[in-house]
Amino acid sequence: MVRAAVLSAVNAPLEITEISLPDPGPGQVGVRLAAAGVCHSDLSLSRGVLRQPVPAVLGHEGAGTVTAVGEGVTAVAPGDRVVLNWAPSCGTCHFCAKLGEPWLCLHANAATTVPYARGADGTELYPGLSTAAFAEETVVPERAVLPLPDGIPLTDAALLGCAVLTGYGAVHHCARVAPGESVAVFGVGGIGLAVLQSARIAGAERIVAVDVSEDKAELAAAAGATDFVLSSETTAKEIRALTGGWGADVAVECVGRSSTIRAAWSSTRRGGRVAVVGIGGKEDMVSFSALEVFHFARTLSGCVYGNCDPARDLPVVAAHVREGRLDLGALVTERVGLDGIADAFDAMRAGRGGRTLVVF
Known part of the structure; x- marks a missing residue:
């Protein structure tokens, strides 16, 4: 069991509770989160502005360490530091293969509609934007993790997954x-x-x-x-x-x-x-x-997503961070625990501050 912030219904308050995660299946990766950014898209998901099956664990801007991998996974291994990719491209659809526009991938959020965990009462839970980063651990498709380049603090690296790439x-x-x-x-x-x-x-x-x-x-x-x-x-x-x-x-x-x-x-x-x-x-x-x-x-x-190809752009952005041109810490105005997400949502509604970072 791991602690997570669960959205039980549209416009319901987030509930901090324990959930049960399965072991990674074929093509899946287990990740222990170091941190997750609280993004306005999470607020849009909770309000129903963006479609999201519920109940769900929100959060899509995260970074952490691989704990386990399922059969057939070759991109990462246990112990690797990774950034979550909330819109992983399939590489084969019209936008990916023909147009070279992976940020518009038809199947980027396919995992969003498939239950990935269970609540303490056995209720099936869906992963917010395929990643479910508002939890101590998550299980995601292999293509939803990006190896974190060297020299980037793991906690601040969460910001690379959405705010910075966008x-x-x-x-x-x-x-x-x-x-x-x-x-x-x-x-x-x-x-x-x-x-x-x-x-x-x-x-x-x-x-x-x-x-x-x-x-x-x-x-x-x-x-x-x-x-x-x-x-x-x-x-x-x-x-x-x-x-x-x-x-x-x-x-x-x-x-x-x-x-x-x-x-x-x-x-x-x-x-x-x-x-x-x-x-x-x-x-x-x-x-x-x-x-x-x-x-x-x-x-x-x-x-959409900064018109980025995350696999291509993450190393470029990481180089800017290492060489001092881009300051990840300057984006963060508050660091909280999982219990602080509700206050972070209130701050976004009121237009206060920059990024709130949930640190596990």
Whole structure:
């Protein structure tokens, strides 16, 4: 038996309880978690914004040590340090094999719909986003673990599994920020902080952070922001003023609301690029006039998992960490035990802090 945070139903509070894990079966890997980041996607899953069979153990941003492997597993062995991959590509579907876009894999979350453990009363439990990282241990498919490169602290490595790969990819793969460009980042949470650091790594000249909380200004500056704008109805106008009247070359939206997507769009120059990382509700509609779409010639792109191939990008990001260009610890504003997840969810709802890291 291991301790885990269980979501019994949509919108129910998480319950810290004991669950029973099976030994890894063929093609599966057992992992003892060192840490798990609390991501806004976990909040979306608990609210039903993202589909997730319940009851479930949430958590998808994690790192730990392999405890056991099932028959046929060759990628890792007991004792290996690994990062969980919440969207493992199958390598064979249309998006993976034909288009080379593994972040859109049709089967990335196949394990989400298959029970993987049982509660103390025998109830079948589902793994949140295939990984179930809000537990002392988990069992995942082999392709859902990535060997952790040397030189990265195992606890902080949890952040690589979602926030850092997503933020880094949004800048380098989706928006393709070039040296000397200006970037506006909407939302200074865990992913937003990773975007700010990644924009600095990309050589952006002006980096404007936007948030509803003025308390985020110091965090943003430490991550690389040159300017901070408090979110309001005049946000786009303020960003244009900071960029010579033209607007930012790139805007990255990390909130997932129609109002911030619209503001990000309006804050960019003619021909600018907007990457939407935040996950919004299907009823929250964004509006553009037909004329402005033509006139401004901007590009608006959804960004899934930073358009990353985790197996390719994890070693690149790890090198930035080892060489001091990317500071994982700067993303974390609180470290808690498993019992602190509920408070971390409250902080996300209120827009407080950066990433909360659950340390086991």
